Amino acid sequence: MRKIKNVILLGTLACSSIFAQQKPVYLDESKPIEQRVEDALSRMTLEEKVAMCHAQSKFSSAGVPRLGIPENWATDGPHGIRPEVLWDEWDQAGWTNDSCIAFPALTCLAATWNKDMALLYGKSIGEEARYRNKNILLGPGVNIYRTPLNGRNFEYMGEDPYLASRMVVPYIQGVQSNGVAACVKHFALNNQEIDRHTVNVNVDDRALYEIYLPAFKAAVQEGKAWAIMGAYNKYKGQWACHNQYLLNDILRGEWGFDGVVVSDWGGVNSTKQAIYNGLDMEFGSWTDGLSEGASNAYDNYYLAKPFLKLLQSGEVKVEEVDKKVRNILRLAFRTTMDSKRPWGSFGTVEHAAAGRKIAEEGIVLLQNKNNVLPIDLNKAKKIVVVGENAIKSMTVGGGSSSLKARYEISPLDGIKGRVGTQTQVVYARGYVGDASGNYNGVTSGQDLTENRSESELISEAVNMAKDADVVIFIGGLNKSDFQDSEGNDRKHLELPYNQDKVITELSKANKNLVVVNISGNAVAMPWANTVPAIVQSWYNGSESGASLASILVGDANPSGKLPFTFPVKLDDNGAHKLGEYPGNGEVTYNESIFVGYRWIDKEKIKPLFPFGHGLSYTTFAYGKVSADKKEMDADGKMTFSVSVKNTGNREGAEIVQLYISDLKSSLPRPVKELKDFQKIVLKPGEEKVVTFTIDKSALSFFDAAKHDWVAESGDFEALIGASSTDVKTKVGFKLR
Incomplete structure (x- = not known):
């Protein structure tokens, strides 16, 4: 704690000195962030730039004290704010005021199927992180539930990419409303804990884009996440924390991500790959504090002295470190250097009530x-x-x-x-x-x-x-x-x-x-x-x-309602039926896009309990679904309406689920896919009309040959269900 105070004091003195001369652009919050970033970058030494790219303690990275740029402080996790550890050790720091409110695991949040609960969750945990002066929250996790054996499934949001996408966006918005970056993890294909540091994942492009990437894409493009955490595993033979395809081509190239890419703790394995393949901040590469006989292990990180030496020799161009520092400075201006950042609150009755409601x-x-x-x-x-x-x-x-x-x-x-x-x-x-x-x-x-x-x-x-x-x-x-x-x-x-x-x-x-x-x-x-x-x-x-x-x-x-399928036996899961789990250094997703209920539907298996299943103490009756037209134009939208009535004797909430089925396709497609849902509250005898509006994207699949999303003209069905197997009503329509 002493070191934090010293840095803040140094930053304050530096700022006072700067203001006494002339207010720099980077300190002027009326200026656009990009202008402030470039101004701050121009004032930094090479050593200061490199220092920002790697950890200086277990959970912090350096700021620039002489310029008044604070340190970055990260914290686990997605379900509550981790207690403080010692500067250079995993042991507890012994604080007596760092006991948090523990929120439900993210499987529970996903099971609410309620976007308002996701926003409440994010806002509440963001307030706890802000109060503890953290500016990076290491969560939420949105890795897809591929196998029920994965040890970290409890931290994630289930088997369906659409459900995870809709729930992650308000969570991020709630966290970041506190001036704390949500660091969405683990990007990508981290779907098992066995051999997680070494396994190379082989997955076809359709499965990658249709199943494993949508929640991350929504987090970036809709949630506007300020940080992404790389995964431990490999993809295309490169570790995910410094991966050309995932980080440069997809995350920044296709999705336009402008935030910080943070390594998972110990997820960096190469200086050159870390320099060129999209990583910004390195954490946890050594954890004993004495690596290579040094008194400070952090100087020996891949993006520390080895990086600096390559820059000083000219073997690596300065523009490579500048790319990283721009992203880190952007993070600072969004969090620690935002004068309107709220103060947060910690361990409150309001947060406890939020956790209980969720x-x-x-x-x-x-x-x-x-x-x-x-x-x-x-x-x-x-x-x-x-x-x-x-x-x-x-x-x-x-x-x-x-x-x-x-x-x-x-x-x-x-x-x-x-x-x-x-x-x-x-x-x-x-x-x-x-x-x-x-x-x-x-x-x-x-x-x-x-x-x-x-x-x-x-x-x-x-x-x-x-x-x-x-x-x-x-x-x-x-x-x-x-x-x-x-x-x-x-x-x-x-x-x-x-x-x-x-x-x-x-x-x-x-x-x-x-x-x-x-x-x-x-x-x-x-x-x-x-x-x-x-x-x-x-x-x-x-x-x-x-x-x-x-x-x-x-x-x-x-x-x-369940965010994942309960199979009767392991063999009812595609990853296990096809024999490619956990692999032996290599794991191939032979089931491709047929994950969870998609596999259950394809193989006509009766699950123990299906995706989307959940009962109530009251009962609900569904009317017949109707469409506002018989055909969707290629550039148009379509609306479906269905009435739902509470036929029981007490108030209850029902989650109405919309699935879309492509009746004839040039490529194999799931029998049906979740494309929207609404949670409605009904009093006894009350009836409401639920409407869903979709566009062509809800009918599309990823065409690997074209590397693009394609919606083929033809016949489709909209299915309204209380679960993936309890379809109440359906209506056909065409795409022109």
């Missing part, structure tokens, strides 16, 4: 036979809660998104707090998963050590369940290694710790069983037919338990 909207009711849910507290006098995830902290762990949360309400505490004393709530462990509770020096403070045997734990749970009015099993995955965690993928689709056995025995003991799966990934559910109610929850942050309790007792009506 969680409530994102929790998905997967199954509800016999209307076991919501729990009627007037009738339920004894509730038995079973499972380690009912008590285990989920804000600590998982990799770079691990947090030091101000507080975390567990599911058990959330249920007890809501139920009060009118209903007895008793708890049984049921199974033992991970008794640890620490990551990077942050500890949960829990001691989950358990000495009883598996059979003893199951017997206890079953005996307690026999006379209960309702049994709630709360399990799933956790954020330990080889589960939902950075660094490794899951080893199988099944629930760990023999939870299937616990659930099966509980279902025999009590017919009123609710299974709550907490995870960021799909899991196998061999017991699904014997369990009446299944709820998909997520890593929901500080208010996790309160939000879950609200759904279980009906204070909030569930309205979330």
